[in-house]
Amino acid sequence: MTRTQGYDVEAIRKDFPVLARSVAGGHPLVYLDSANTSQKPRQVVEVIERHYLEHNANVARAMHQLGAEATAAFEGGRDKVAQFIGAPSRDEVIFTKNASEALNLVARVLGDAGTVGPGDEIVISQMEHHSNIVPWQLLAERTGATLRWFGVTDEGRLDLDDLDTLVNERTKIVSLTWVSNMLGTINPLDVVIARAHQVGALVAVDASQAVPQIPVDVASLGADFVAFTGHKMVGPTGIGVLWGRYDLLASLPPFLGGGEMIETVTMERSTFAAPPHRFEAGTPPIAQAAGLGAAVDYLSALGMENVAAHEQAITAYALERLQEIDGLTIVGPREPVDRGGAISFALDGVHPHDVAQLLDSRGVAVRAGHHCAKPAHRRFGVQSTTRASFYLYTTEAEIDVLAEAIRHTQRYFKVN
Amino acid sequence: MDVDALYQEIILDHYKNPHGAGLREPHEAEVHHVNPTCGDEITLRVHLDGDTVADVSYDAEGCSISQASASVLYDLLVGKSVPQGLAVLDAFSEVMHGRGQVEPDEEVLEDGIAFAGVAQFPARVKCALLSWMAWKDAVSQAVSDPKEQ
Numbered sequence: 124m125t126r127t128q129g130y131d132v133e134a135i136r137k138d139f140p141v142l143a144r145s146v147a148g149g150h151p152l153v154y155l156d157s158a159n160t161s162q163k164p165r166q167v168v169e170v171i172e173r174h175y176l177e178h179n180a181n182v183a184r185a186m187h188q189l190g191a192e193a194t195a196a197f198e199g200g201r202d203k204v205a206q207f208i209g210a211p212s213r214d215e216v217i218f219t220k221n222a223s224e225a226l227n228l229v230a231r232v233l234g235d236a237g238t239v240g241p242g243d244e245i246v247i248s249q250m251e252h253h254s255n256i257v258p259w260q261l262l263a264e265r266t267g268a269t270l271r272w273f274g275v276t277d278e279g280r281l282d283l284d285d286l287d288t289l290v291n292e293r294t295k296i297v298s299l300t301w302v303s304n305m306l307g308t309i310n311p312l313d314v315v316i317a318r319a320h321q322v323g324a325l326v327a328v329d330a331s332q333a334v335p336q337i338p339v340d341v342a343s344l345g346a347d348f349v350a351f352t353g354h355k356m357v358g359p360t361g362i363g364v365l366w367g368r369y370d371l372l373a374s375l376p377p378f379l380g381g382g383e384m385i386e387t388v389t390m391e392r393s394t395f396a397a398p399p400h401r402f403e404a405g406t407p408p409i410a411q412a413a414g415l416g417a418a419v420d421y422l423s424a425l426g427m428e429n430v431a432a433h434e435q436a437i438t439a440y441a442l443e444r445l446q447e448i449d450g451l452t453i454v455g456p457r458e459p460v461d462r463g464g465a466i467s468f469a470l471d472g473v474h475p476h477d478v479a480q481l482l483d484s485r486g487v488a489v490r491a492g493h494h495c496a497k498p499a500h501r502r503f504g505v506q507s508t509t510r511a512s513f514y515l516y517t518t519e520a521e522i523d524v525l526a527e528a529i530r531h532t533q534r535y536f537k538v539n
Numbered sequence: 540m541d542v543d544a545l546y547q548e549i550i551l552d553h554y555k556n557p558h559g560a561g562l563r564e565p566h567e568a569e570v571h572h573v574n575p576t577c578g579d580e581i582t583l584r585v586h587l588d589g590d591t592v593a594d595v596s597y598d599a600e601g602c603s604i605s606q607a608s609a610s611v612l613y614d615l616l617v618g619k620s621v622p623q624g625l626a627v628l629d630a631f632s633e634v635m636h637g638r639g640q641v642e643p644d645e646e647v648l649e650d651g652i653a654f655a656g657v658a659q660f661p662a663r664v665k666c667a668l669l670s671w672m673a674w675k676d677a678v679s680q681a682v683s684d685p686k687e688q
């Protein structure tokens with residue numbers, strides 16, 4: 124019962140050996156924590172393994188055959204990512220450590236370029252991951268700019284009622300998540316981007332939860348910067364991506380200083396390489412870039428429309444099954460409309476950590492806590508929630524195990 | 540991992556009916572501690588009468604383990620002298636960090652022995668220790684900076 128239009132879920136699960144294992148107590152693993160990090164298919168792991176075992180060398184600066192192979196693997200990863208997100212140029216793809224570093228990079232270099240100052244405003248939202256809050260707070264503190272934010276409606280949607288006053292002629296930067304990692308909400312970026320550009324503000328998008336599950340075309344999106352992270356899209360940890368419009372990147376100062384990011388260095392001063400290398404100081408994540416290239420190959424072979432359709436179907440099924448449980452309250456949109464595959468919920472009488480512990484004792488891996496979105500939790504008057512999140516390999520049978528394990532938790536804690 | 544080892548009946552009882560909960564006067568020190576990974580929080584006050592722990596009052600938000608641990612702390616420490624209380628804290632921490640290898644002394648820890656199972660769940664050790672670390676902090680403030688009430 125888990126055939127999605129485009130691919131056979133049971134068949135592709137075989138690409139992810141970890142999904143076939145069992146955990147303590149002999150329960151088959153039910154991995155519902157993919158918004159935290161996704162599992163990795165053999166195809167990705169094998170590319171990384173082969174890179175280290177057969178092609179390992181440093182990039183760019185090694186004048187031997189292995190150096191050329193490693194450089195090809197690294198830059199080949201860049202080509203694949205650029206194509207995957209519809210970047211007009213490969214030189215617009217900057218490799219970072221993760222999405223957090225990508226967002227910090229934007230905030231830091233925009234600050235150094237004097238983009239904001241006292242009296243200027245930076246706009247974010249109440250549903251951001253801490254990675255898209257703290258860098259802007261720091262930038263506001265450094266520059267004297269004011270941080271403002273979109274609220275969230277009771278349903279868990281971005282509150283656009285005050286769009287025209289919130290984003291105004293003082294606004295210099297708008298930074299917004301595409302898909303909320305806590306509420307699951309998919310935001311109407313087009314409306315916000317149009318308004319931001321109308322007032323001359325730059326737009327950064329945190330696409331950490333979007334790129335893994337919906338087709339992304341940065342050229343048609345129209346934002347100025349897009350950040351995401353490799354490990355949530357069947358790729359390795361240790362690599363993230365910042366995409367930026369080339370003319371903009373070319374006008375910005377460097378982020379970190381070091382090897383590879385220079386044009387020339389004297390003892391007095393340096394000049395800097397063109398993007399993307401200007402923003403990639405030091406030995407980059409080489410094997411990780413090769414692995415990320417394999418990850419986008421994997422996703423492309425499935426087809427991102429099919430991945431999105433599966434995510435939509437499995438989320439709709441889970442919303443239905445979870446809402447059948449008395450005492451369970453979903454925090455975030457309850458309809459499978461403009462909604463990604465993360466469902467956060469509260470269970471009457473049982474704290475989220477205890478829910479997660481009981482689910483774990485049944486082999487069900489979920490996340491409990493604030494999911495790096497404390498302001499979003501506060502908005503809904505909760506300190507923490509339990510979050511189940513789904514990906515391209517999640518089956519309806521796994522959702523059924525989740526629902527039964529939640530009922531078991533209620534019995535264990537003698538609620539209802 | 541056997542969750543029954545974690546969720547002892549005693550722990551669930553303290554969770555449902557916490558002893559000594561709520562913030563009270565008088566107090567000489569108040570602290571607020573947070574477990575940043577999970578967000579559990581406690582505000583805890585200590586009232587000393589000379590060298591005696593006359594009251595520990597608290598407002599805690601968190602899981603069953605952290606809540607029950609605050610309740611047990613209240614039972615164990617109120618009425619003891621500060622050095623005796625610190626000795627109980629040491630005994631409790633030793634069990635918590637013992638990875639299940641340290642046999643708890645019921646004479647010293649009373650209901651606290653129920654937490655021995657927590658030591659097998661590294662992710663939950665911090666939950667059990669939250670109120671204890673808060674108490675240690677509050678007591679050291681109360682002792683070093685006795686405020687006139």
Ligand SMILES: Cc1ncc(COP(=O)(O)O)c(C=O)c1O
Pocket residue numbers: 158159221222223224252254255300302303304329331332352363495
């Ligand atoms: C929406 C969102 N933004 C940013 C991040 C940060 O990603 P990373 O930890 O890889 O930097 C995450 C994931 O944790 C996320 O879900």
